[in-house]
Amino acid sequence: MPTPARTSVENLIETARQILEAEGLEGLTMQRVAAEVGVRAPSLYKHVRNRADLIRLVTEDVARQLTKLVERAASTGDPATDLRSIARGFRSFAHTNPGAYGLIFGPLADEWRTAPETLATGTEALIRSTSALAGPDHALEAARTVVAWAHGFVSMELAGAFRMGGDVDDAFEFGLERIIDALSAGERRT
Amino acid sequence: MPTPARTSVENLIETARQILEAEGLEGLTMQRVAAEVGVRAPSLYKHVRNRADLIRLVTEDVARQLTKLVERAASTGDPATDLRSIARGFRSFAHTNPGAYGLIFGPLADEWRTAPETLATGTEALIRSTSALAGPDHALEAARTVVAWAHGFVSMELAGAFRMGGDVDDAFEFGLERIIDALSAGERRT
DNA sequence: ACCTGAACACCGTTCAAGT
DNA sequence: ACCTGAACACCGTTCAAGT
Numbered sequence: 001m002p003t004p005a006r007t008s009v010e011n012l013i014e015t016a017r018q019i020l021e022a023e024g025l026e027g028l029t030m031q032r033v034a035a036e037v038g039v040r041a042p043s044l045y046k047h048v049r050n051r052a053d054l055i056r057l058v059t060e061d062v063a064r065q066l067t068k069l070v071e072r073a074a075s076t077g078d079p080a081t082d083l084r085s086i087a088r089g090f091r092s093f094a095h096t097n098p099g100a101y102g103l104i105f106g107p108l109a110d111e112w113r114t115a116p117e118t119l120a121t122g123t124e125a126l127i128r129s130t131s132a133l134a135g136p137d138h139a140l141e142a143a144r145t146v147v148a149w150a151h152g153f154v155s156m157e158l159a160g161a162f163r164m165g166g167d168v169d170d171a172f173e174f175g176l177e178r179i180i181d182a183l184s185a186g187e188r189r190t
Numbered sequence: 191m192p193t194p195a196r197t198s199v200e201n202l203i204e205t206a207r208q209i210l211e212a213e214g215l216e217g218l219t220m221q222r223v224a225a226e227v228g229v230r231a232p233s234l235y236k237h238v239r240n241r242a243d244l245i246r247l248v249t250e251d252v253a254r255q256l257t258k259l260v261e262r263a264a265s266t267g268d269p270a271t272d273l274r275s276i277a278r279g280f281r282s283f284a285h286t287n288p289g290a291y292g293l294i295f296g297p298l299a300d301e302w303r304t305a306p307e308t309l310a311t312g313t314e315a316l317i318r319s320t321s322a323l324a325g326p327d328h329a330l331e332a333a334r335t336v337v338a339w340a341h342g343f344v345s346m347e348l349a350g351a352f353r354m355g356g357d358v359d360d361a362f363e364f365g366l367e368r369i370i371d372a373l374s375a376g377e378r379r380t
Numbered sequence: 381a382c383c384t385g386a387a388c389a390c391c392g393t394t395c396a397a398g399t
Numbered sequence: 400a401c402c403t404g405a406a407c408a409c410c411g412t413t414c415a416a417g418t
Contacts, residue, residue, distance in 0.1 A: 142368075145368060149365075178373060231410095231411080235411095
């Protein structure tokens with residue numbers, strides 16, 4: 001006798017993400033998710049392969065959202081302006097979704113790492129800006145410099161690593177301007 | 191009847207660190223550590239409070255080692271040279287101790303985060319260099335820029351996030367020179 | 381003073397049995 | 400076609416009992 005599903009992958013992903021933000025990755029258990037959607041843990045295995053698979057799906061969801069944000073931030077055509085929007089958007093995304101953000105580049109098991117394609121369009125938007133700023137020869141290296149700095153900054157910030165006083169917002173803006181400067185300087189020199 | 195301890199905190203920390211590098215954080219279980227040192231899991235609780243405590247001790251050990259490395263790298267007195275040494279030393283430490291490195295700024299539970307003091311002397315060495323390079327007014331912000339970039343770069347690298355081709359070593363050197371440039375440029379301008 | 385087995389509460393996961 | 404309880408192997412942790 002076929003019975004209609006009481007939940008769905010989408011529902012599981014959304015629920016998992018809420019739990020992740022509220023209680024962290026350790027709190028994201030199959031039993032917790034099951035309880036939240038109103039079934040027993042074994043039922044989840046009709047919808048996802050296992051816990052790692054569920055986490056991977058959440059990560060992909062997050063990566064898609066971040067990518068869309070970056071894509072939209074790079075819209076004026078002026079590379080420095082776009083880079084500022086991208087960096088600030090990146091940071092504010094991390095602030096509002098700290099748990100989700102930790103999944104993307106975190107030192108986590110290979111199993112739930114997101115595929116390169118998911119982040120591709122966001123990367124393209126970034127490279128477009130750095131290409132205009134640092135020249136096409138250094139576009140990729142410049143993009144890596146920007147994203148490394150931005151990711152490092154927000155991940156340290158979220159980890160509570162900036163504990164020597166000083167205004168953290170100011171430090172972010174300082175770094176952003178200096179890096180944009182440095183990349184444009186490179187272009188002028190070439 | 192007092193019996194001599196068959197293990198010690200130091201022994202546990204060292205063993206835990208080996209397991210961490212070999213099998214990742216999930217593989218670092220109390221039973222695994224106990225088996226490795228030749229006792230049963232409950233015995234570990236005579237030496238550490240619990241698993242989180244053991245991980246915290248490992249983190250502190252790692253932080254101390256990294257700090258010492260940074261401290262020693264900054265030795266020539268020339269800020270740009272010292273910054274290069276610090277950044278490269280930082281990166282090579284992460285490469286040889288990827289599991290341990292992940293503990294320091296990772297998006298991990300508060301319980302095993304290391305105390306600020308442990309990283310203090312390394313931070314001082316870094317700030318000395320950035321102060322000479324970017325001026326004392328921006329020393330802290332400049333140090334945050336450098337460390338954010340370096341940490342972001344190596345953590346993305348370790349996470350396998352640089353998947354668009356290009357030479358990753360070159361990207362590191364590119365970013366390093368541009369950032370040093372940008373910070374010195376700031377000094378000249380003031 | 382340290383170590384142990386037994387026990388408890390919690391995981392993830394499988395599977396046969398229910399509807 | 401989905402959901403369930405029971406079961407298994409694994410955790411971390413506590414504790415009384417051993418030496």
